[in-house]
Amino acid sequence: MHGSVITTRQAAQALGVSEASVKRWCDQGLLAAVRTPGGHRRLPVTGVVRFVREQRLELVRPGLLGLPGLTARAGQGPERLRSVMQAALAGADENEAGGLLFGLYLAGTPAAEILDDLIAPAFRALGDQWAHGELAVYEERRAVEMCTRLLHQLRMFLPSPAPDAPQAIGGTLAGDPYSLPTMMLELALREVGWRAESYGCGHPAATLADALRNVRPRVLWLSVSSFESEQQLVADCASLYAAAQESGAALLVGGRMLTAELRERIDYSAHGDNLRHAVTFAQALQPPCRPAAAAEGDQ
Numbered sequence: 663m664h665g666s667v668i669t670t671r672q673a674a675q676a677l678g679v680s681e682a683s684v685k686r687w688c689d690q691g692l693l694a695a696v697r698t699p700g701g702h703r704r705l706p707v708t709g710v711v712r713f714v715r716e717q718r719l720e721l722v723r724p725g726l727l728g729l730p731g732l733t734a735r736a737g738q739g740p741e742r743l744r745s746v747m748q749a750a751l752a753g754a755d756e757n758e759a760g761g762l763l764f765g766l767y768l769a770g771t772p773a774a775e776i777l778d779d780l781i782a783p784a785f786r787a788l789g790d791q792w793a794h795g796e797l798a799v800y801e802e803r804r805a806v807e808m809c810t811r812l813l814h815q816l817r818m819f820l821p822s823p824a825p826d827a828p829q830a831i832g833g834t835l836a837g838d839p840y841s842l843p844t845m846m847l848e849l850a851l852r853e854v855g856w857r858a859e860s861y862g863c864g865h866p867a868a869t870l871a872d873a874l875r876n877v878r879p880r881v882l883w884l885s886v887s888s889f890e891s892e893q894q895l896v897a898d899c900a901s902l903y904a905a906a907q908e909s910g911a912a913l914l915v916g917g918r919m920l921t922a923e924l925r926e927r928i929d930y931s932a933h934g935d936n937l938r939h940a941v942t943f944a945q946a947l948q949p950p951c952r953p954a955a956a957a958e959g960d961q
């Protein structure tokens with residue numbers, strides 16, 4: 663559904679309202695629309711999603727927007743939601759996992775909150791299942807792949823950042839194959855208007871230092887879920903911190919392996935336990951930017 667548009671009739675069906683209402687919302691400027699050469703309105707899907715979130719509307723036919731069937735979860739506690747997500751991830755039920763994720767997102771829950779409070783704990787629980795021999799390795803890896811697809815899909819629905827929005831880049835160091843946290847940081851920061859881009863996993867520190875010099879972001883994040891040796895991590899953080907200072911960037915660190923004892927030994931500008939902390943830090947550095955309406959849906 664990336665960058666795609668739908669007709670006013672499809673939007674009406676998706677929202678369970680009349681086509682006249684959709685046209686009125688377009689005319690009022692509430693729903694973004696473009697015109698075909700023939701003069702018909704076309705609605706970017708990202709704009710419809712934003713409208714649903716802002717107006718707290720119900721999406722009666724999410725499939726028309728390329729979304730899975732949403733599961734009504736009102737009133738269910740976080741523990742219950744987490745176990746539904748865990749079961750869906752373990753059982754390769756992508757529709758259920760996506761329905762839950764997008765159901766919460768469309769109801770207005772910030773992406774960072776969904777990822778911190780639902781997805782990350784579900785993976786923690788999957789890890790425990792694996793450790794107890796209750797989950798096969800293939801099931802765990804399949805869950806990571808499925809989650810990766812859902813995160814890509816979620817990214818498409820986030821507003822595109824403005825071209826002059828502050829930039830953040832990040833990833834993991836060599837020996838750290840954990841890809842979900844750095845992907846999630848990208849989403850959490852993009853949601854608050856940053857031009858955030860994850861560079862993926864397994865970087866030698868020297869290449870991230872090159873990126874600092876060439877790309878000149880305001881923030882470099884490092885997610886640490888695993889490392890080759892403590893000594894290497896300490897050395898890598900020292901060189902990245904120095905490179906960050908030279909280029910005027912902040913080094914933001916986090917991840918399940920960054921214990922308090924380890925943090926005492928490494929150089930960094932800020933540490934966060936979760937995505938919310940990353941968002942708060944980014945917003946303190948730079949007040950929230952408005953996403954570019956014109957660039958809507960084209961990134």
Ligand code: B12
Nearest residue numbers: 785786789790793840841843885888915916917918934936
């Ligand atoms: C999926 C997974 C893997 C996959 C990862 C694939 C991939 N592409 O990412 C693979 C197959 C690589 C893997 C391998 C291994 N794994 Co593993 N894995 C997991 C699992 C189930 C989920 C990890 C995950 O992605 N979680 C989701 C993320 C989003 O959650 P999170 O890491 O907590 O991140 C949050 C915060 O930490 C924070 N955060 C993270 N980074 C940053 C950065 C910044 C800047 C900020 C502000 C915040 C922040 O925000 C996030 C969102 O809230 C965990 C279970 C667990 N407890 O996490 C086990 C787990 C980590 N693995 C474990 C083990 C044992 C292994 C292996 C040794 C298994 C083996 N024998 O081969 C290897 C080691 C690989 C290595 N080189 O280190 C153990 C580690 C035990 C320990 N003592 O540390 C765990 C805990 C499972 C368990 N319960 O036993 N694993």
